[in-house]
Amino acid sequence: MIALTGANGQLGRLVIEHLNKAGASGIRALVRSPEKAQDLVSSTVSVVQADYDKPDTLTAALSGVDKLLLISSSEIGQRTRQHKAVIDAARDAGVSFIAYTSILNADTSPMILAKEHRDTEAALKASGIPHVLLRNGWYLENYAGTVAAALEHGAVVGSAGNGRISAATRSDYAAAAATVLAGNDTSMRTYELAGSSAFTLADMAGEISTQTGREIPFNNLPADAYAGILVQAGLPQAFADILADSDTAAAGGALYSESPDLENLIGHPTESMKDFVQTQVG
Numbered sequence: 157m158i159a160l161t162g163a164n165g166q167l168g169r170l171v172i173e174h175l176n177k178a179g180a181s182g183i184r185a186l187v188r189s190p191e192k193a194q195d196l197v198s199s200t201v202s203v204v205q206a207d208y209d210k211p212d213t214l215t216a217a218l219s220g221v222d223k224l225l226l227i228s229s230s231e232i233g234q235r236t237r238q239h240k241a242v243i244d245a246a247r248d249a250g251v252s253f254i255a256y257t258s259i260l261n262a263d264t265s266p267m268i269l270a271k272e273h274r275d276t277e278a279a280l281k282a283s284g285i286p287h288v289l290l291r292n293g294w295y296l297e298n299y300a301g302t303v304a305a306a307l308e309h310g311a312v313v314g315s316a317g318n319g320r321i322s323a324a325t326r327s328d329y330a331a332a333a334a335t336v337l338a339g340n341d342t343s344m345r346t347y348e349l350a351g352s353s354a355f356t357l358a359d360m361a362g363e364i365s366t367q368t369g370r371e372i373p374f375n376n377l378p379a380d381a382y383a384g385i386l387v388q389a390g391l392p393q394a395f396a397d398i399l400a401d402s403d404t405a406a407a408g409g410a411l412y413s414e415s416p417d418l419e420n421l422i423g424h425p426t427e428s429m430k431d432f433v434q435t436q437v438g
């Protein structure tokens with residue numbers, strides 16, 4: 157039995173699609189609210205409640221599970237505690253293998269977001285459960301708002317300077333996770349999952365310019381000015397600060413990697429920034 161947490165999220169749903177494509181059966185989708193995930197139920201997929209904040213649901217949901225994909229929680233600030241609850245329940249349930257969606261360069265990343273991933277990696281190590289780390293790079297989809305704002309306001313804004321970013325689509329990361337879960341290799345290792353090619357925000361602005369025939373510059377801003385723009389666009393201040401911090405770290409290379417792990421796992425180059433921009437401006 158293969159289980160995944162966060163199964164009703166954007167990444168989780170794509171992992172299920174890729175597991176089905178790989179011919180996996182016995183997939184258990186662990187979700188916070190089963191009533192919102194009934195469309196996932198099929199001949200190969202069952203849906204079970206597993207709320208990170210309700211440990212009893214976790215132990216029951218993991219009973220009989222061999223391999224678990226722990227998709228990191230979306231509740232920033234709560235994640236170490238929540239992930240530890242899942243790892244404890246997995247140990248109690250006798251789960252024999254865990255894959256965890258961490259963050260690219262987790263051990264060295266200066267990003268605020270990396271701390272909870274480092275703590276979770278340490279908890280996995282301490283648990284003694286065989287595991288792999290799927291250190292996901294940035295989602296290309298994170299730039300959907302950037303592209304939309306560029307089309308509306310005529311510029312790409314951010315704080316990533318000349319930092320190169322090895323982003324890939326959620327679907328490519330999901331395919332990699334499905335490959336690991338459906339495969340037979342359970343040796344413990346760390347995958348640095350990065351896009352096949354990297355780009356700067358200036359490159360992205362250039363690509364939007366090319367595809368739209370408009371002159372779209374990249375304006376690099378200090379972190380607090382960029383956070384201010386994100387707040388104006390409707391993001392809560394705390395989240396805007398975290399995104400601005402991530403961009404500043406990206407300027408120093410935190411979201412860059414030359415690792416071929418992602419394309420090796422999925423068997424082809426990842427979707428490019430150019431193709432992603434096409435889907436947004438198209």
Ligand SMILES: NC(=O)c1ccc[n+]([C@@H]2O[C@H](COP(=O)([O-])OP(=O)(O)OC[C@H]3O[C@@H](n4cnc5c(N)ncnc54)[C@H](OP(=O)(O)O)[C@@H]3O)[C@@H](O)[C@H]2O)c1
Nearest residue numbers: 162164165166167168188207208209228229230293294295
């Ligand atoms: N690499 C990147 O660029 C990037 C960007 C954003 C996020 N991430 C990380 O990658 C993860 C997956 O990405 P995503 O796009 O699939 O995010 P997502 O669509 O927000 O999915 C997150 C999932 O976490 C679940 N969750 C949150 N709190 C929970 C709880 N208390 N108990 C059980 N489940 C809970 C949510 O359940 P509900 O459906 O019930 O809300 C949701 O299904 C995120 O959670 C985040 O840690 C990475």
